Amino acid sequence: MAGWETLQLIYQKEKRQRYEEGFDVSSVLDYDDLSSVDQQDMEKMMHVFDACPIRKDFTYIEHNDLEFILKDAKTIISTLHLPEYRHFYGAMLGRVVGCMLGKPLEVGPYFWESTLENPGWMNIKKWFSMANQYPIKDYVPKYSEASKEGLYVAYETCLKDQIQFVETDDDIRYTLLSLELMEKRGLNFSSYDIGKLWHNHLPYQWVCTAETQAYLNFALVTEHLTKNHHSYTQNVAEFVRMHHNPYREWIGAQIRIDGYAYVAAGNPILAAQLAYIDASFSHVKNGVYGAMFFAALIASAFVEKNIELCIEQALLVIPKTSRLYAYIRRTITIVKEEHDLETMLSLIWTYLLDYDPAHTINNACICVASILFSKGDFNLAVTTAVLFGLDTDCNGATVGSFMGALLGDSSIDMHWRKPLNDTILSMLPNYHPISIQEVSKRFFNLYLNHHAQE
DSSP: OOSSSOHHHHHHHHHHHHHHTTBOOTTSOOOSOOTTSOHHHHHHHHGGGGGOOBOTTOOOOOOOOHHHHTTTOOOOSOOSSOOOHHHHHHHHHHHHHHHHHHGGGOSGGGTTTOOSSSOHHHHHHHHHHTTTOOSOOSSOOSOOGGGGGTOOOOOGGGSTTTOOSBOOOHHHHHHHHHHHHHHHHTTOOOHHHHHHHHHHHOOGGGOOHHHHHHHHHHHHHSOSSSOOGGGOOHHHHHHHHHTTOTTTTBTTGGGGOHHHHHHTTTOHHHHHHHHHHHHTTTOOHHHHHHHHHHHHHHHHHTTOOOHHHHHHHHHTTSOTTSHHHHHHHHHHHHHHHOOOHHHHHHHHHHHHTTSOTTBHHHHHHHHHHHHHHHTTOHHHHHHHHHHTOSSHHHHHHHHHHHHHHHHOGGGSOHHHHGGGTTOBOOOSTTOSSBOHHHHHHHHHHHHHHHHHHO
């Protein structure tokens, strides 16, 4: 059964996904039009991918086993200084600021309509420039002369001079759900618990891509009224994350992990382990690696103030043989060698469209580039992440979270904070509305409780 898209479209996306994972799909037929094929026949056609072998020219080695992923993991940061509350508040505040800045730009001209000839960042620059607000220093302006050229923005309640609160968004809802989970279960939770958490708190229409398919698959193989987690075997879990899910390496898991980083502040390996449990519900390989990388990166930022060391620490929790590792290394090299913002953007854009605009790998590169290029400037980091284009609200939120954890809330100017009125309207039960400070304090308390038990 299809979730996010029809099986006809999933078939086409699955072929690309298999190729990206290194499979030889040359024998898989292409079809211009599958609309006349009924669902039963489409289900049979999907099995063709199971017989595809790995290509001989695919040099990456990528597995889902946690022991394989963490085989090179070790802690290299200093934990002599415990993080203070201001860093937790900074992380949560930075996350919502980055999300709100990027949300109005999470639309076609800057996202899925991007091409190498017409990259998202040039259109974002045009919108701000033709509103006389470039370089970016504030939230997205509602009006721009660029609208006469066909550009547009979305989500009016997230635009400059319109903002009165943090608008509901999946980037924020998942962070709140991790808080709910850990307050109820501590750190002793499983991927099965993630599925139940979603079914209990998220309406089906609120989940996207990989999350949609995993949500649906989980419903097909679990009991609705009882918690029979003993039947959630490894094979069942594999079905949930794989069945008709060509989005399994997209960005969804990467945006869900900040809460684990907050509770595991100063312990990047623990943060990565917690992120693995969550991410593995719906994702595989680089979709999981991205979640683990950013969980480790943000957890490191609470105690290590050297950005390059934070990134090196995070790279230790993903396989050196993975595509994500190779692309991040390539990005680091470019940022270190190029000091002009727009030249750096152009150079990195040459490979961002190697993957779907909502993929983990390219959006992870955007986040790493923005963090590294900023040299510790919150404003520059978050605005660069959004200027890049692609998944602007996700990347703004991730970069804002890291920078806030690194620098504390005092690094975030009042012009970002004041319009939010310390209020999140999440649409989640018990979290609508809720103050940013309350969320931050609850994460801080979870951290203190866990740290006291170590």
